[in-house]
Every structure is written in structure tokens, then in C-alpha cells.
Amino acid sequence: MSSATFSATDACVHCGFCLPTCASYRVMATEMDSPRGRIHALKAIAAGELQLDATVASHFDTCLGCFACVTACPSGVRYDQLIEATRPQLNAPELRSPAQRSFRKLLFALLPYPKRLRALLTPLRAYAGTPLQAFARRRGLTGLFGPQLEAMERLLPPLAPEAFRDSWPVVVPARGPRRYRVGLVLGCVQRLFDPAVNSAAINVLSANGMEVVIPPNQGCCGAVTHHQGELAQTRELATALIDSFAQVVGEGRAAGPEPLDAVLVAASGCGHTLKHYDSLLAAEPDWMQRGATFAGQVADIQEFLERVGLSADFQAALKPLRHDDGSAATAEHPLTLAYHDACHMIHGQGLRDQPRALLRQIPHVRLREAVEAGVCCGSAGIYNLVQPLEAAELGRLKAADLSATGADLAVSANIGCSLQIRQHMESQPRPISVRHPVQLLEQSFRGG
Ligand code: SF4
Ligand code: SF4
Structure with missing residues (x-):
């Protein structure tokens, strides 16, 4: 670790204000899996008092990179920069098992390449979203190939021809x-x-x-x-x-x-x-x-x-959305939405009010806030594939939190979050659909 890392960690006064917002700390409850613990480890590594071995690295791997701790920190510690500088070092071969390395290699060879992903998914069209998939999940057959492949299968939605x-x-x-x-x-x-x-x-x-x-x-x-x-x-x-x-x-x-x-x-x-x-x-x-x-x-x-505003024609054309029973939302019976803040939106880009302001332009919608709106859903890129147990716990908490708002719909503007929340909504006593804000705007524009 460099001396720059050391000085960047110096700003941390170990107050712990970031801990309640930290998703990994939330489900693991260990100091080493909190922002404060990881910053402490970085300081010790920089001072030559701790070695970055596989055990220490595993506590950085449990970090979702959600940056909720950056938003929460009163001392302005840039944990986002610290973890970004640390991640490349975690990819050293000796810090992960051969199985972990192979699985990551597979993900990086597949996910960023739509053509390869399409080739893989083509035969799965006969499975995804069918009763066969439901049966395999119900019977636990998807777990036979290990937790990581099971987590991949769990994210597989019905595949549209488009x-x-x-x-x-x-x-x-x-x-x-x-x-x-x-x-x-x-x-x-x-x-x-x-x-x-x-x-x-x-x-x-x-x-x-x-x-x-x-x-x-x-x-x-x-x-x-x-x-x-x-x-x-x-x-x-x-x-x-x-x-x-x-x-x-x-x-x-x-x-x-x-x-x-x-x-x-x-x-x-x-x-x-x-x-x-x-x-x-x-x-x-x-x-x-x-x-x-x-x-x-x-x-x-x-x-x-x-920023630029909806056009006057578009705005004038917006109609109330419909409830599940087909009735249009009204001022007395609005459609309620729970907006899920993706971490890379609220903490990573500082965008919180804009999506909500946009949704409020749809007639007769009312927004409800989840209790833990700023806490990660557990998706976090490939986190729900490489850390499936922690991610599943976070997914369940997020789905429960959104459902408990009593909203008619959850709204998410990040594909990873949407897949994760949909998956865990299935086990909620009151599951609600997850839509992207632009889908709701389009629906409203087309007549609700
Ligand atoms: S990162 Fe910030 S909030 Fe967290 S312990 Fe350090 S100073 Fe406190
Ligand atoms: S980035 Fe998220 S998971 Fe990682 S330490 Fe910060 S709050 Fe915790």
C-alpha cells in the first residue's frame, strides 16, 4: 500500500457513524467486514503491521462497493477511492482459491460480451420463465451445482425474443x-x-x-x-x-x-x-x-x-397509471410507488431527488420511502454471484423493506438491482412488481 493510501485513511476518526449504513456489516456484524475495520486494515498494511493475505483479502471481498459509507461519513473519508485503489491488488492469484479465480474468469469472459452471453442463453430460452424452471427451483435441483451457479440461475429471468x-x-x-x-x-x-x-x-x-x-x-x-x-x-x-x-x-x-x-x-x-x-x-x-x-x-x-425538462406535449399527454384491478389512479386512490435508490446512483452519482421528481410528473402517483432506502440490495455487480449467501440475505431484507412500504410497485433504475429485488420479492408475503422509471413514463404517455 502506498503512502497516499495511508494519508487517505488518516481522515478516519473511527467514529463508526458509517456502520449502520454498511451492507456487509449489516449481515456479517464483524468489524473486519465494516468500513471502519477495512480502513483500519489498510492503515496497518500501509504501516507494514499487517500483510494482505487471503484472509485479509476476504474481508475486502465482502465489501459491496456500495459507497453508503462515503455518504454517511462526517469526516469526508473517501472510502470509494480507497476500495477502488485496493481492488486490483485483491486480484493477485494467491489471494483467492483456484475455484474462485475460475468462476470470476468465467464471469468476466461472459458478462461484458453480449454476443457470448446470447450464445449461452439461447438454449436456456426453453427453460427460463417456464414451469420447468419453477419446478427445478422448488425441488432445489438448481442447488446441486453449488451456491454460485445456483445464484446465477436464480437471476435468470424469462428471456424475451428482443x-x-x-x-x-x-x-x-x-x-x-x-x-x-x-x-x-x-x-x-x-x-x-x-x-x-x-x-x-x-x-x-x-x-x-x-x-x-x-x-x-x-x-x-x-x-x-x-x-x-x-x-x-x-x-x-x-x-x-x-x-x-x-x-x-x-x-x-x-x-x-x-x-x-x-x-x-x-x-x-x-x-x-x-x-x-x-x-x-x-x-x-x-x-x-x-x-x-x-x-x-x-x-x-x-x-x-x-435537467432539461419533459416537453410540453409529452407532459400534456401523461395519463394516470392503472392499479392491478384495471382502475385508473385518481387523487383519492393514487398509485403508490417505492423508489429503490441504486447505490451507484445515490452514493456513486449523488442522484436522489431527480428520479423522484420525474416520477411525480405522472398524474396521481404517490411516492413512499423504504425505511432503509440507502442500504444496498446485495446485487452490486457480480457480488450476488461471488458472495451469494450475504447477497441473498441483503436481497431478502431489501425486498421485505420495499414490500413493507405498502406501495403498489417498486421502481428501480438499475438492472442488477431489479433482477435481485425481483428474485427476492418471490418469497415475500406481499410481492410487488419492479419497473424502471422510464417504463412507467412510457406507459403513462401511452394512456396509462
Ligand atoms: S469512515 Fe467516517 S464514519 Fe466511518 S468510522 Fe471512519 S470517520 Fe467514522
Ligand atoms: S462500500 Fe458499502 S459495503 Fe463497502 S464498506 Fe462501504 S458501506 Fe460497507
């Missing part, structure tokens, strides 16, 4: 007078596991007077690998993504040379990484400037819509 093709044109025109020209990052997991979100995002943007540019060759933004400290692969993915936008925008090809007003994304985990392309590529002379320019254009779709 998940297997990117059928959007390079440019979707604005409906009505054009207000802005924006790019859209589709996300790799989102486009496969919940393609309806990107459809809704494109429709909502277009209906709000935005021309949407969708580079057809875009791959993963690198969020999955970035959050695990796999920096070389992340840089490769980041530069490829920047290039895919340059091919259709900067170099004047299909979409024309006109610059974009913003690059939008409808998944908070991706947005967080995209906004870090400046620091990620800062050490690469050929990419430093391009990374910074790209990062400066990135905005979450909710952040951008709230």
Missing part, C-alpha cells in the same frame, strides 16, 4: 421539433435480461423531442470489470465503447458528424463507470482527452430528463 437481437436503427428521430441529440448506451446485461427498458428509454426520449443515436457496435461499458478492479479489461471495453460512438458520430458516418448533447444510459451501475472514463483513461496518452470528453457528456437518463 433480447437476442439489437433491432434499433442507428438514429431514432425526434418526434416533433428536435430539442436535443443524444447517444444511448444500451448496457450488456440490461439489453439481454430486460430489453423493454431500452425500448421504453428510446420511446420516451424520442417523444420528448430527442434524436437518439444508438451505435450498433457498442459493447459493454466496463462496469462489471471496473467494480472488481480488473482495470486492463475495463480500459479495453471503455476505449471500444468510445470508438463505437466515434464511428457513428465523430467520424461523420451513418448518424452524421453533428456532436451529441449528451450520452445517456438507463442503468446506474453503467452510468457510474461511464462518468469515470476520465480517471480510468487518465494514464493513457492516446485516450486521456477522449475519455474525459466522453465522461463529461454522460448523464443518467433520469438526470438528463429532469
Whole structure:
């Protein structure tokens, strides 16, 4: 550990204010699995009093990287920077078992590559979302292959036909007078596991007077690998993504040379990484400037819509959403929503009010707050796959918390959280559906 790490940890006064917000501490209740404990370990490592061995590393692996501790810390400790600097060191081969390393390798070879993921998922279309899947889960058959493969199976949603093709044109025109020209990052997991979100995002943007540019060759933004400290692969993915936008925008090809007003994304985990392309590529002379320019254009779709405002026509067309029984929401009987703050949105990007303000524009919705709104749901990139037991406990707590609000629907703007919460909603006595905010906006625009 460097002396820079040492001075960054110095700001911690060990007050413990961060502990109640820490997801890993919440389910493990051990000091070493808390932000304060990990900071203490970093100080000891920097001072040469502790060695980063497999046991110490395992306590960093239990960290979800949710950054709730950063928001909670009164002393301004930047734990996010500390864990980001530590993660690459945890990838040293001697710190994890061969089985852990192989499983991670498999995930990093699959998840950031939509084509490979599609090839893997194609035969599973006959299984996902069918009675066979329900039977296998009920009988515990999915557990026969170990907790990690069981966790992967548990996340598998029904697979829509649209998940297997990117059928959007390079440019979707604005409906009505054009207000802005924006790019859209589709996300790799989102486009496969919940393609309806990107459809809704494109429709909502277009209906709000935005021309949407969708580079057809875009791959993963690198969020999955970035959050695990796999920096070389992340840089490769980041530069490829920047290039895919340059091919259709900067170099004047299909979409024309006109610059974009913003690059939008409808998944908070991706947005967080995209906004870090400046620091990620800062050490690469050929990419430093391009990374910074790209990062400066990135905005979450909710952040951008709230910033520029919905168009007057779009707003005027919004109708109340419907309850389960088909009746339209009214002032007396509103539709209640529990907004789930993704960690990479609220703690990672500082966006809390924008999504709520956007949802309030739908007539007759009322927002309800979960008791532990700022605590991680346990998804955290690949956390629910590599730390399945802790993640499952957090998922159950989150689903119960959202359900206990009494809301009609839960709303989540991050694909990982949505899959995690849906999975654990199934075991709730009062399960509620999970939708993306842009899906609700689109539904309201189409008549409720
Ligand atoms: S990180 Fe901040 S809140 Fe947590 S123990 Fe240190 S000073 Fe206190
Ligand atoms: S990032 Fe999240 S899980 Fe990690 S120490 Fe901070 S609060 Fe705990």
C-alpha cells in the first residue's frame, strides 16, 4: 500500500457513524467486514503491521462497493477511492482459491460480451420463465451445482425474443421539433435480461423531442470489470465503447458528424463507470482527452430528463397509471410507488431527488420511502454471484423493506438491482412488481 493510501485513511476518526449504513456489516456484524475495520486494515498494511493475505483479502471481498459509507461519513473519508485503489491488488492469484479465480474468469469472459452471453442463453430460452424452471427451483435441483451457479440461475429471468437481437436503427428521430441529440448506451446485461427498458428509454426520449443515436457496435461499458478492479479489461471495453460512438458520430458516418448533447444510459451501475472514463483513461496518452470528453457528456437518463425538462406535449399527454384491478389512479386512490435508490446512483452519482421528481410528473402517483432506502440490495455487480449467501440475505431484507412500504410497485433504475429485488420479492408475503422509471413514463404517455 502506498503512502497516499495511508494519508487517505488518516481522515478516519473511527467514529463508526458509517456502520449502520454498511451492507456487509449489516449481515456479517464483524468489524473486519465494516468500513471502519477495512480502513483500519489498510492503515496497518500501509504501516507494514499487517500483510494482505487471503484472509485479509476476504474481508475486502465482502465489501459491496456500495459507497453508503462515503455518504454517511462526517469526516469526508473517501472510502470509494480507497476500495477502488485496493481492488486490483485483491486480484493477485494467491489471494483467492483456484475455484474462485475460475468462476470470476468465467464471469468476466461472459458478462461484458453480449454476443457470448446470447450464445449461452439461447438454449436456456426453453427453460427460463417456464414451469420447468419453477419446478427445478422448488425441488432445489438448481442447488446441486453449488451456491454460485445456483445464484446465477436464480437471476435468470424469462428471456424475451428482443433480447437476442439489437433491432434499433442507428438514429431514432425526434418526434416533433428536435430539442436535443443524444447517444444511448444500451448496457450488456440490461439489453439481454430486460430489453423493454431500452425500448421504453428510446420511446420516451424520442417523444420528448430527442434524436437518439444508438451505435450498433457498442459493447459493454466496463462496469462489471471496473467494480472488481480488473482495470486492463475495463480500459479495453471503455476505449471500444468510445470508438463505437466515434464511428457513428465523430467520424461523420451513418448518424452524421453533428456532436451529441449528451450520452445517456438507463442503468446506474453503467452510468457510474461511464462518468469515470476520465480517471480510468487518465494514464493513457492516446485516450486521456477522449475519455474525459466522453465522461463529461454522460448523464443518467433520469438526470438528463429532469435537467432539461419533459416537453410540453409529452407532459400534456401523461395519463394516470392503472392499479392491478384495471382502475385508473385518481387523487383519492393514487398509485403508490417505492423508489429503490441504486447505490451507484445515490452514493456513486449523488442522484436522489431527480428520479423522484420525474416520477411525480405522472398524474396521481404517490411516492413512499423504504425505511432503509440507502442500504444496498446485495446485487452490486457480480457480488450476488461471488458472495451469494450475504447477497441473498441483503436481497431478502431489501425486498421485505420495499414490500413493507405498502406501495403498489417498486421502481428501480438499475438492472442488477431489479433482477435481485425481483428474485427476492418471490418469497415475500406481499410481492410487488419492479419497473424502471422510464417504463412507467412510457406507459403513462401511452394512456396509462
Ligand atoms: S469512515 Fe467516517 S464514519 Fe466511518 S468510522 Fe471512519 S470517520 Fe467514522
Ligand atoms: S462500500 Fe458499502 S459495503 Fe463497502 S464498506 Fe462501504 S458501506 Fe460497507
